[in-house]
Amino acid sequence: MPTVYDVTTWSVPGNPGATPASDIGLVINSIIADIKSQQTNQASKPGAVIYIPPGDYSLKTRVNVDVSYLTIRGSGHGFTSSSIRYNAGNTSSWFEINPGGSRIRVENTDGRSEAFRVFRGGDPRLSSIVFENFCLDGVGFTGNQNSYRNGKTGILVDSANDAFRVQGMGMVYLERGLVVRDADALSVSGNFLAECGSCVELIGSGQATKVTDNLLGAGYVGFSIYAENHWGLLVAGNNIFPRGKSMVHFKATSRSSITANRFHAFYPGMIVCEGTCNENLITGNHFLRQVEPFIPLKPYNNGLDDLFGLVHVRGNGNSVMSNHFSYDVPSSAVSPAGRAPTIVLVASGQDNFIATNNTIASIPVKAVVLDASTIRTKVLDSATASQFEPLTTNHTFRPTP
Amino acid sequence: MPTVYDVTTWSVPGNPGATPASDIGLVINSIIADIKSQQTNQASKPGAVIYIPPGDYSLKTRVNVDVSYLTIRGSGHGFTSSSIRYNAGNTSSWFEINPGGSRIRVENTDGRSEAFRVFRGGDPRLSSIVFENFCLDGVGFTGNQNSYRNGKTGILVDSANDAFRVQGMGMVYLERGLVVRDADALSVSGNFLAECGSCVELIGSGQATKVTDNLLGAGYVGFSIYAENHWGLLVAGNNIFPRGKSMVHFKATSRSSITANRFHAFYPGMIVCEGTCNENLITGNHFLRQVEPFIPLKPYNNGLDDLFGLVHVRGNGNSVMSNHFSYDVPSSAVSPAGRAPTIVLVASGQDNFIATNNTIASIPVKAVVLDASTIRTKVLDSATASQFEPLTTNHTFRPTP
C-alpha cells in the first residue's frame, strides 16, 4: 500500500488528461479518494504524504480534506513581494515577477472561495493533518492591487481538530490566509504569511494552541493573528511587520500569552482585546509604531485614532509587563490633532496589572490611560506622572521615577 | 554507497520474510548493520537516513543505535488522543481509533522496554543523531487505560551524546517518552508528546540543551519535562498542558531558563525544584491552575497539597520575574481545607529574587510564602501585604501596592 504520493506522477482515474498544472485541486482530491479507498480498516488508517515538487500549479477545484494524518507538503514557500511588484510600474526587465517554490495559484472555478477546506463530521475529530512548505498565491487583488480583497482563502479548517500543524508555508495575496475553526493543540510555526488581508484566524473556539516563530504581515483590512474564544494560546517568538489592522486581535480570548514577539505597525491598535479578554499575559514584546511610508498605501489605515492605544485592553486580570514601546510619529500625523497618543489603554475591566514597561516616544504621549469604567488597575513603573492619565480614581499608581 | 534507506523496501539479509509491518525493529537494526558494514573508514562515516513512510508498523525488537549522524525520519507524528478514545465507550462508529502517520506500535517481545536505545561506549560520544516526525505509540496502558503504566519507553539515549535532535516526533501512551542521559547541546523542538507517563526526561547530567516550541502533556505519574544535574538548559516557547506531576521538574539543575512558556495544570507543583537548584531564571511564563474536569481522571492527582506552591523553589539565587499566575480553584477543592493556597513557595535557600509577578485568583491565596529556613529572599511587587507569608524575618519585601 503506497502512502507517498507525488502530484506530478499521479494519474486521475477516468481522467487521464488531468494535470496538476491545470488543476492541482482535482489531482489532490483524487489522491485523497485513493487513500480512503486503500485505508478502510478502522484500526489502521495511517494516512499519507502528498508531495508537491517545486512548480507552478493552478488550483481550480477546492481540495476537500477529510482524512486524519494527511501531510500535504511542498519544497518551498516561495514568497516574494507581489505588493512591491504590482506597485513597481514596468517590470518587463525583471528576472521573475511571481512567487515560486511549490506554488499553487488559487484560481477556483468551482464557486468555492477556499483552496483547501478541511472538514469532517462525526467522531473523532480530525487529527494531525499537516500543511508544510508550499505556497498559496492569490495572484491578484480585485479593484486594485492594494485592496487586499479577492474573496480567496488559502486554508479553511472548518470542523474541530486536534494536533494539526501548519509549518513552513507561504501565503501571499489571499484575502484570508489560514483560518482554523475549533483548534485544539494546533501548531502554526515557521511560516511566512504576508501581503494577505488576514494571515492567521483562529475562529470558533480553541485551546492549547501555539503560534510561534513566524514571519507575518497582514493588510490593513485584517489581522496578522486573530483568535476568538480561545484560551491557553501561546503567541511567542514571532516577527510581525505591517500592516494588519492589528498584529494580534483577541476576541473573548483569555488565559493566553503574547510573549517575546517583535511588532511593527503603522496604525494604533497593535494588540486589541475585543469583548472580554481575561488573565492574558503580554510580556517581553517590542512594539514599534511609525507612519505609513509607502506611497501607494498611504491612503489606507485601520480607522483607529491615536487614543485607542497601541495595546488596547478590555477585560479583567490581564498582565502587561516588561514590554518596550517605540512610538515614532510626528505630531502632525496624530489624530485627533493635538492630543497626546495613548500607548496602553485599559478600556474596560478590573484588576489589570501594568508593570515595568518602557516607552520611548518622539512626542509627548500618555503611556497608560485608564478608562473611567475601569476598576482596581495597578500601574507600576510604566508611566511617569505626566504620562499617566487615569479617568478614574479607582486605581493604584506608582509612577516611573 | 547508498545512504538513504526506506524501511518498506529493505530486505533483511538472511531473513527475506521480515517486514516492517511485523517488526520494524528488526528491519532498522539490519539497516544499521549495513551502514556499519559500508562505512568503515574512520575519516568518513557520514551516516544515513532511514525513512519510515506513513504506515502501521509493529516493533517487537528494540532498535540499537550506535552510529553517529543517523537520521530516523517519518512523515507524520500521527498523534490522536488515545485517552479520549479509551474513555469514550463504544467507538465502533468512529472513522479511526488509533494514532497514525508513520506509526510504530511499541510491542517488544524481546524482553526490552525501549523501542529505541542509543548507546555507544568509547570515543567519541555519539553525535548528531536525529529522530524526526514519526509516531511512537504504546498502544495501551496496563491495569486500566488511565494508569499511564506499561513499562514502555519510546527512546532511551543511554550514553553521552552531542548535538542530537528530536523534532516533530509524536509519542502517546508510553510510560516514558523520551529519555536522554548526559546530553550536550541537545535540541528537543517541535514535538507533540502527550498522554505519556512522562514526556521528556533529561537524566544523568547535561548542558547547553534546549527544549523549545513543543506541545507536551504528561500523565499524573510523571513529568512533562524533567532535568537532573543539568545546567544551561533553555526551556522556552512550549505549550504544556495537563496533566503531569509537574510541567517542569528540576533536580539539582542550575543556571537554566524557563521562559515564555504556557503552563496549564490540575495540581500544585507546576514547576518544582528538587534538591538544590541554583541561579535559574523563571520569567515570562503564563501559569493556569484549575481542577481536573475529566471524570475518568478525577480520582488521580500528584499527591501534593496546595501549600506546595505552583512554583516550588529550592536552592539559591533563583530569579522568578514577570510571570502571570491564574489560580482558578474553588475553595472546596483546596487541600488542606481552609488554608490559603500558595503560588510561589521558596522552600529553601538564600538570595532568591521574586519580582513583578501577578496573581489572579478565584479565592484568597498566598502569592509568596517563604519557608522558615530561607535567607535573604527578596520579594518585590509580587504579592500584596496580605498575600505574603514569610515564615522568617530574614527577607526583603516590597508589597505590590
Add this chain to the structure above:
Amino acid sequence: MPTVYDVTTWSVPGNPGATPASDIGLVINSIIADIKSQQTNQASKPGAVIYIPPGDYSLKTRVNVDVSYLTIRGSGHGFTSSSIRYNAGNTSSWFEINPGGSRIRVENTDGRSEAFRVFRGGDPRLSSIVFENFCLDGVGFTGNQNSYRNGKTGILVDSANDAFRVQGMGMVYLERGLVVRDADALSVSGNFLAECGSCVELIGSGQATKVTDNLLGAGYVGFSIYAENHWGLLVAGNNIFPRGKSMVHFKATSRSSITANRFHAFYPGMIVCEGTCNENLITGNHFLRQVEPFIPLKPYNNGLDDLFGLVHVRGNGNSVMSNHFSYDVPSSAVSPAGRAPTIVLVASGQDNFIATNNTIASIPVKAVVLDASTIRTKVLDSATASQFEPLTTNHTFRPTP
C-alpha cells in the same frame, strides 16, 4: 520539467567524470545552470530542490546561486566537535573523527573563500532561497587548530534578499559561518553553528529578520551573532555557548529584540552595542559568565576587561529588563585586578531604562555602571545601592531593596 535534483545522480554536461565527492560545487553549479536553462519564462520560475544525501563531499569550486526559490537541502547537519578531537591527542582508536551527515568539506581551489555565494544584480531581489540541513565543514584551522582562522566562509549572501531561510544547518571550523548582506525578513532557525570564528553575521543593513531557536557558539575571534544597521531584528530562544567575542554584537542596530535566550561566556562583552544602538529590548535572558576551563583555549580571550560590562549599552532609549546574571569568576581572574566587575555598563546615550534585573555573583560586582557621558538613565530594582556606580548625577535610581 524536473525540479528535484540529487547531486549524486546528476551528470555534468560535457564533464562526465565530475562527481560530488570530488567537487560538489561544480555539480551544483551545473544543476543551477540547468534550472536557468529550463525556467526561462519570467512569469513562471518556481525554482527547484537540490538534494544532498548523507555523504562526504569536497567543494573545490564556489557555488554561485542567482535564482530565487532554490532549496539546497541535505539530510543531517552532522556536527561533531572538531575542537575536542584536535585537542584530544591520539584519536586512532576513535570510531570516527570528522563531522558527518550531508557533509561538505570546504576546500576551494578556485581562489574563492566561500563555499556558497548568493548574488544577483538587477530586479527583483532574490527571494526565498533556502539552505537546510547539511554540513559545511572547514576541516581545519591554519597556524594551529585553535586559531579559528582559515579564510573560509560557509555561505555569503552578497546582494539584497527577501524571505530567505537558513535552517537545520551545521557549520564547523569555518572562519565565518553564515554572512548575509542586506537581509529582509530572513529566518535563521534551528541551526547548529559552532566552532566557527563567527557564526551569524548580518552585514550591510536589514530589517524584520529573526534569529531564533539556534544552538550557536563562535570562537574568540568573532561573534555568535553580529548585526549592523539592522532594525526590527528578533533574537529569541537561542542557546548560545562559548566562546565568541560577543554572543550578540549590534553595530548601529536599533529597535530590535534580544529575548528569552540563554547566554554563556568566558569573557566580558556578552552583548555589545557598537556605535549608536537605539530603542532595543533586552529581556528575559539568562547570562552566565565564567572563566575559560579548557586548557588549550586558556591563552585566548577577547581582550576586554571586566569593566566593559557583560552587557555594554551604547545609544538611546534601550530597555534592559527582567534578565538574570550569574557572574562566577574568582577575584584572582578579574581584570583590572582588584576592581569590581561590571554587569551592565551604560557607556553612552540617554534615556536608557534598566529595570528589574537580578545579579548573583561570586564576588562583589557593580551591577549597573553609568558612564559620565550618559544622560537620564533610569535604573530600577537592578542594583543595590552598593552595586550601583553612576559616574554622572544625571540619572534616576531606585535601588534594589
